[in-house]
Amino acid sequence: MLRVRFAPSPTGYLHIGSARTFIFNWLYARRNGGTMILRLDDTDVERNTQASVDSIYDGLNWLDLSWDEFYRQSDRLDLHRAAAATILEKGLAYRDFTPAAGPDAEEKAHDGMAWRANPGQREMSKEESDARAAAGEPFVIRYRVPRDTGRVVSFKDSVYGDQSKSCDDIEDFALLRSSGMPTYHLASCADDADLHISNIIRGQDHLTNTFKHVLIFEALGAAIPQFAHLPLLIAPDGAKLSKRKHGPVVSVTTYRDAGFLPHSYVNFLCLLGWSPKDNREQMTRQEIIDIFSFEGINRSNAVVNFTEEDPIDPKALWLNGQHLRSLPVAEIMPAVTKVLENAGYTIPADAAHFTSVVDLIRARYTTLLDFAGKGRPYFSDEFTIEPAAMEKLDVAGARALLAKLGERLAADAEFTEASVEAHLRALATERGVKAGVLINGSRAALTGQAVGPSAFHLFTAVGRERAIARLKAVAQ
RNA sequence: GGCGCCAUCGUCUAAGGGUUAGGACGGAGCCCUCUCAAGGCUCUAAUAGGGGUUCGAAUCCCCUUGGCGCUACCA
Numbered sequence: 001m002l003r004v005r006f007a008p009s010p011t012g013y014l015h016i017g018s019a020r021t022f023i024f025n026w027l028y029a030r031r032n033g034g035t036m037i038l039r040l041d042d043t044d045v046e047r048n049t050q051a052s053v054d055s056i057y058d059g060l061n062w063l064d065l066s067w068d069e070f071y072r073q074s075d076r077l078d079l080h081r082a083a084a085a086t087i088l089e090k091g092l093a094y095r096d097f098t099p100a101a102g103p104d105a106e107e108k109a110h111d112g113m114a115w116r117a118n119p120g121q122r123e124m125s126k127e128e129s130d131a132r133a134a135a136g137e138p139f140v141i142r143y144r145v146p147r148d149t150g151r152v153v154s155f156k157d158s159v160y161g162d163q164s165k166s167c168d169d170i171e172d173f174a175l176l177r178s179s180g181m182p183t184y185h186l187a188s189c190a191d192d193a194d195l196h197i198s199n200i201i202r203g204q205d206h207l208t209n210t211f212k213h214v215l216i217f218e219a220l221g222a223a224i225p226q227f228a229h230l231p232l233l234i235a236p237d238g239a240k241l242s243k244r245k246h247g248p249v250v251s252v253t254t255y256r257d258a259g260f261l262p263h264s265y266v267n268f269l270c271l272l273g274w275s276p277k278d279n280r281e282q283m284t285r286q287e288i289i290d291i292f293s294f295e296g297i298n299r300s301n302a303v304v305n306f307t308e309e310d311p312i313d314p315k316a317l318w319l320n321g322q323h324l325r326s327l328p329v330a331e332i333m334p335a336v337t338k339v340l341e342n343a344g345y346t347i348p349a350d351a352a353h354f355t356s357v358v359d360l361i362r363a364r365y366t367t368l369l370d371f372a373g374k375g376r377p378y379f380s381d382e383f384t385i386e387p388a389a390m391e392k393l394d395v396a397g398a399r400a401l402l403a404k405l406g407e408r409l410a411a412d413a414e415f416t417e418a419s420v421e422a423h424l425r426a427l428a429t430e431r432g433v434k435a436g437v438l439i440n441g442s443r444a445a446l447t448g449q450a451v452g453p454s455a456f457h458l459f460t461a462v463g464r465e466r467a468i469a470r471l472k473a474v475a476q
Numbered sequence: 477g478g479c480g481c482c483a484u485c486g487u488c489u490a491a492g493g494g495u496u497a498g499g500a501c502g503g504a505g506c507c508c509u510c511u512c513a514a515g516g517c518u519c520u521a522a523u524a525g526g527g528g529u530u531c532g533a534a535u536c537c538c539c540u541u542g543g544c545g546c547u548a549c550c551a
Contacts, residue, residue: 007551008551009550009551011550011551041551043550043551044550044551046550047550047551096549099549100548100549101548101549113477113478114477114478114479114547115478115547138549139549140549141549142549160481160482163480163481165479165480166479169478169479169480169547170479170547171547173547173548174548174549175549176549177549178549179549181549183548183549183550183551184550184551185551188551203545204481204482204544204545205544205545205546205551206545206546206551207480207481207545207546208479208480208481208545208546208547209545209546209551211480229481231481231482231544232544232545234543234544236486236487238542238543238544239544240544240545268488271488271489271500272488273488274489275488275489275490277489277490277491278490278499279489279490279498279499279500280499281488281489281499281500281501298482298489299481299482299483300481300482300483300543300544301482301543301544301545302487302488302489303487303488304487304488305486305487305488305501305502313487313488313501314487314501314502315487315488315500315501315502316501317501318500318501318502319501321513321514325513325514361513363513363514363515364512364513364514365513388511392511434510435510436510436511437510438510439510439511440510440511442510443510443511443512444511449511449512450511450512451511451512451513452511452512452513453511453512453513454509454510454511455510455511456510
């Protein structure tokens with residue numbers, strides 16, 4: 001039974017690296033008929049926030065990602081403590097009564113020799129340890145890593161291959177804090193064992209932690225899951241992506257708010273550190289599920305390409321544009337509608353016409369936000385005439401010609417691309433001007449923009465009444 | 477400091493002993509064209525450095541360099 005989990009600690013916003021980890025887990029589960037589990041690793045009481053939990057849900061929901069089972073570690077503390085007790089009883093762990101050193105005491109590791117254990121604790125007799133514990137003295141439970149036995153911990157990572165590390169290089173890590181709360185290592189492994197997680201897919205920053213985890217699984221008498229570590233997402237400066245240092249680029253909601261299609265953004269994230277190896281880039285979700293495997297995962301970190309001027313990876317933008325223009329138009333209508341509503345537009349009553357307008361303009365847009373921005377003249381009568389468009393209107397005689405065209409269109413009951421084109425070309429010929437003057441002038445009059453779709457398509461997109469009114473308006 | 481991992485165009489990546497080292501984004505240009513996109517075509521740009529092994533190395537081995545991670549009673 002294939003079971004995978006995504007286990008974020010709710011201490012910040014949903015990070016794009018975390019989202020990608022979820023996606024790879026999800027892909028693996030969906031590809032192989034497994035179960036996807038969402039588990040909140042919230043043992044760090046000090047740093048957990050509800051806002052962070054909400055942000056994780058928001059982000060995952062937006063990305064249209066789902067899970068089959070849900071747990072929170074804070075509900076499972078008894079299990080963790082029992083696991084610690086089991087390991088202690090087996091003699092594979094011991095109590096350490098040394099007061100907490102804190103993060104600033106890192107010097108101990110810099111004296112040439114790595115820190116492995118606090119003096120006098122590991123060797124303490126069971127009697128003394130029990131007595132001091134019974135007397136209420138605070139302690140932390142540490143794993144008793146085998147010493148001088150030549151023991152080497154090994155496992156085979158699905159991405160990084162065979163891994164091994166000498167126990168002499170593993171310190172006696174903590175399992176249970178003096179507060180009685182489990183550490184990440186213990187809680188994570190105890191839960192993974194209890195939930196029968198078969199594959200652990202997570203960031204490469206956990207690669208070296210895995211040796212400790214193998215030790216814990218063994219001590220628990222649990223089956224050791226198959227591990228797969230993912231290369232990390234880093235910033236152009238080579239540093240780990242961080243909210244503090246790199247700002248909103250690390251947050252999933254940034255891309256939602258920037259007008260990305262969720263499936264397109266997932267597509268982009270997948271391409272960071274994974275490749276289908278056949279040069280495909282734009283893929284539907286189903287295509288990715290069908291082709292996903294660990295074979296395609298890289299071992300080197302991937303840079304999310306952004307600068308202060310362009311805070312969004314250009315490739316993500318390009319991919320979004322690809323999805324935007326190639327998806328069946330009906331699929332993007334809900335998202336487009338939402339963006340327009342949020343921007344305060346009245347949604348056209350004629351759904352078929354609305355869809356055709358979206359279809360007409362979408363090839364020129366890269367994000368959903370463009371529909372509300374550049375798309376304004378298509379959905380509202382209040383738009384300004386851009387300078388470049390003004391130039392087209394200021395061509396000698398253009399305004400009068402446009403007004404005349406408006407009159408002729410008003411006099412003709414037929415209003416199709418063909419009929420409009422016929423009127424426009426006839427007028428141009430009649431007055432001895434190039435059709436371009438009227439064509440470009442029409443675009444400028446109808447949309448206030450010098451660039452856009454074919455002018456003739458524009459007439460029907462804007463609609464008969466509006467088109468005539470806009471032609472008339474520029475004459476004044 | 478110790479231990480571990482990683483190293484192909486600016487970025488994402490393909491090639492895993494034999495290729496003019498391929499594709500994509502970005503940038504530049506051409507074509508198409510009523511404009512702008514889209515699309516098509518062309519150009520730009522890479523095997524970190526040094527040693528081996530081999531007829532032949534981006535690919536295997538070693539060293540160096542650089543980057544990242546872990547080294548907390550964070551996760």
